[in-house]
Amino acid sequence: MIGIVGKKCGMTRVFTDDGRSVPVTIVQANPNFINKIKTKNTDGYDAIQVTTGQKIKKLSKPNQGQIKSTKKEHSSKLHEFRLNNHEIDKVETGKEITVDYFQKGELVDISGKTIGKGFAGVIKRHNFSMQDATHGNSLSHRAPGSIGQNQTPGRVFKGKKMSGHMGNVKRTIQNLEVVEIDSERNLIYIKGSCTGHDNSYLVITPSIKSKQEEREIFPQFDLEETPETAAQPEETPETAAQPEETPETDSVGEDEKKKDK
Helix, strand or coil: CCCEEEEEEEEEEEECCCCCEEEEEEEECCCEEEEEEECCCCCCCCEEEEEEEEEECCCCHHHHHHCCCCCCCEEEEEEEEECCCCCCCCCCCCCEECHHHCCCCCEEEEEEECCCCEEECHHHHHCCCCCCCCCCCCCCCCCCCCCCCECCECCCCCCCCCCEEECCCEEEEEEEEEEEEECCCCEEEEECCCCCCCCCEEEEEECCCCCCCCCCCCCCCHHHHHHHHHHHHHHHHHHHHHHHHHHHHHHHHHHHHHHHC
């Protein structure tokens, strides 16, 4: 499913027509350039590879093999989107995916890395309850307690909730509403909070739990531009009529000169 990659700008609020305050997260999603198309015949699966992020002049060696372009400036981030059956024939290398791919009011899924909290205990990390503060307990107030059983099985099972690194993992929040889309500044206003800290990358895709409908990947606005171009030829007759008026003024001036003589 195709989406767009953007940077989290932060949170603010917007007001609806009836005066309600809606908390939103602003994501700046600059156009994603389609760098490569992967198919089952070449790579074993159908996907597109897009480039985004800030422009850099020097690429790392792994990215040099992926980004094949003659431009001096390149994007710093690569991402892949899997393709559905109806999207394979619509994508083209060299085109860009913009924020107009989404619509106001639809539901989307947001993926990103959570904020890293460092090393944390079980109370903060897994919401464990504290032990007794009194009754002889003087050292194990925030300890997890027993982590195993008896001689059988005689080991600690994998996945046991214990202290460790908290945060900095990939998380997805589903069914968030698109409140507003600013095409001029490439901004998407999403209702609620999103994963990650400010300036972190977020991947926005249509909600997988909503009804999947075919949409235009590269929307065209030629119909809105044609009236402006068509209005230009209408102005040319007026400009062409101006030189025709000048001979009349010249002829009048010559008649007056003859009368004076």
